[in-house]
Amino acid sequence: FSALPMALIIFLRVVLSVTANALQKRLLLARAGVGHTWVLTYSIMLLPALLWALPFPQTPAFWRDVAIGGALDALGNLAMVAALRTTDISVFGPLNAIRPILALIFGWIFLAETPTPLGLIGIAITVGGGVILFTGNTGHHPSIQSPHLEEKPRALTSHAWPAILLRTLGLALGVAGAVFLKRAALVSTAESTVAAWIASGLVCLITFGAMAPALSSEADTSHLDALRVHWKWLLLHSAVFLSMQWLTIRIFQATLLAYSFVFFQLGMVLQVFVGRIFFREPSFLRRLIAALVMAAGSILILLE
Numbered sequence: 001f002s003a004l005p006m007a008l009i010i011f012l013r014v015v016l017s018v019t020a021n022a023l024q025k026r027l028l029l030a031r032a033g034v035g036h037t038w039v040l041t042y043s044i045m046l047l048p049a050l051l052w053a054l055p056f057p058q059t060p061a062f063w064r065d066v067a068i069g070g071a072l073d074a075l076g077n078l079a080m081v082a083a084l085r086t087t088d089i090s091v092f093g094p095l096n097a098i099r100p101i102l103a104l105i106f107g108w109i110f111l112a113e114t115p116t117p118l119g120l121i122g123i124a125i126t127v128g129g130g131v132i133l134f135t136g137n138t139g140h141h142p143s144i145q146s147p148h149l150e151e152k153p154r155a156l157t158s159h160a161w162p163a164i165l166l167r168t169l170g171l172a173l174g175v176a177g178a179v180f181l182k183r184a185a186l187v188s189t190a191e192s193t194v195a196a197w198i199a200s201g202l203v204c205l206i207t208f209g210a211m212a213p214a215l216s217s218e219a220d221t222s223h224l225d226a227l228r229v230h231w232k233w234l235l236l237h238s239a240v241f242l243s244m245q246w247l248t249i250r251i252f253q254a255t256l257l258a259y260s261f262v263f264f265q266l267g268m269v270l271q272v273f274v275g276r277i278f279f280r281e282p283s284f285l286r287r288l289i290a291a292l293v294m295a296a297g298s299i300l301i302l303l304e
Contacts, residue, residue, distance in 0.1 A: 006254055010302070013247035014267035016240050022274050023237040032227045035209050037234070038077055040227060042202040044238035046195075053195035057188045066193060069180030070200030072173045075208065077201075079170030098168065099261040100126055102175040107257035110179045115258055118300065125297030126262050132290040175261070182252040190249040197245065262301050265294040 027037055100123045107113035115123065185193040227234055251260045268291035275281040 006251070007302070009247050009250055009254075010263050010266070013244060013251060014264065014270070016244035016247065017264060018267045018270045018274055020237060020240045020244055021271060022278065023233055023240065027227070027230060027233055027237065030230050030233075032230065032234075034078060035205070036227055037237075038074070039202070039205050039209065040234055041238045041241060042074070042198055042205060044235065045198050045242045046202060049191075049195040049198050049242060053189070053191040056192050056196065059187060062184050062188050062192075063196065065180040065184040066196040067200045069177040069184060070197040071204040072177030073181065073197065074201035074204040076170040076173030076177060078205070078208070079166050079173065098127070098130065099171050099175055099264070100258050102172055103178065103261045104258035106175055106179045111182065111257060113256045113258065115256060119256070119259060122297040122301035123258060123262055125300065126265050126294045127297075129265075129268075129290045129293030129295075129297065132286070132293055175257075178252065178257060178260075181249065182257055185249045185253050190246055190253060193249050194242070194246050198242075259301050262298050264298075266298045266302075268294050 024037070028034075104115065104123060181193060181197060184196070248260075251263065255263075269288070272284065272287045272291045275287070276284045281287075
């Protein structure tokens with residue numbers, strides 16, 4: 001895998017990201033608990049990741065950075081998947097347009113990264129796609145019951161803002177975690193970084209679940225029963241997420257943090273189609289236009 005060209009790595013990461021979000025949405029529709037889903041996903045990923053990563057680096061800086069990055073990323077995943085329960089997947093994806101801005105700021109402060117003028121234009125175009133997304137109607141599911149129900153487009157209401165803010169918090173935590181994961185990856189291998197990331201994230205999820213069970217998971221055993229019934233979806237989600245995270249670290253090693261998150265926006269076009277075809281989400285044309293604008297910004301940087 002290490003010999004794969006960067007363009008192919010970016011393409012595979014984009015496809016796996018959309019797949020992971022669709023699997024998460026499917027598990028949530030099946031009433032799976034957010035906390036349960038992530039603890040089990042991290043647990044399933046841990047052993048193969050450890051075997052893949054051996055031997056580990058011995059530098060204290062690596063373990064410090066990966067522990068901080070893994071914890072921030074795990075909390076970000078909890079927030080983002082919780083937001084997905086009441087947010088359309090085709091909005092869930094394009095909302096990622098704020099990540100390049102956060103990555104640009106964090107990369108400049110913590111990694112001394114400075115984009116080129118053409119790179120800044122690409123980032124601006126990507127963010128412009130996010131503006132298009134939120135200047136009109138956006139679908140919102142106050143209570144998701146079935147992926148087969150057609151929802152009419154609605155304006156963004158006060159009921160949607162908690163999910164949007166929760167998603168934004170998750171994105172910010174994820175980008176902050178990416179800073180530390182990139183620092184760890186620059187002094188190690190992608191395999192070691194991913195394995196240590198999973199281990200530290202699992203510790204964080206278990207600790208957070210013990211301290212705040214009402215926030216990290218649901219007490220109703222039916223949420224855990226749903227995961228038992230849909231264990232194949234959970235296994236697939238774990239495999240997809242492990243592969244996606246390895247590709248993410250490889251991209252972090254190869255380019256600026258802000259550029260990495262712009263590249264990830266290439267999957268938003270596919271994500272809009274997935275939301276429409278599999279979950280009957282509304283406002284297809286507007287979301288498609290927004291995603292295409294974001295993809296244009298990504299392609300501009302990729303060409304550079």
